[in-house]
Amino acid sequence: MEAGPQFGLMYKSWIEFRSDIEGKDATIKEYNKDQINKLDVGMMAGFGYTLFKGTGWTFGVKYYYGFVNVYKDRKGTKNSSIFVKMNIPIGAGEVAQKKAAEKAAKKKAKKEERALEKEKKGQ
Secondary structure, eight states, rough: OOEEEEEOOOHHHHOEEEEEEETTEEEEEEEEEGGGSSSEEEEEEEEEEETTTTTEEEEEEEEEEEEEEEEEOOOOOOEEEEEEEEEESHHHHHHHHHHHHHHHHHHHHHHHHHHHHHOOOOO
């Protein structure tokens, strides 16, 4: 289960209209950056499931609801989104195996060191 605030910052903004009438293409692009709020603030909530324990593979669904209107002069233009996500770690298994091997080697070295110390004390 996960929940918390989310913040967004507007970078670029435009409205694009494309038309194809009788084989003639037309594209109209209107920049509307001045009409849009630069900051979006909202709440995100969702849940996830670990697919293979200890591997980092997860699957989840999140819902976002914005508290700020997208357009400065229009009410009811708040963002809302549903996200479906899947996390697939790349190389994480190799890193974990390497760390585990290093840890095992250190543990073995300490054990051998203690055995040598005991042997020296016994003489």
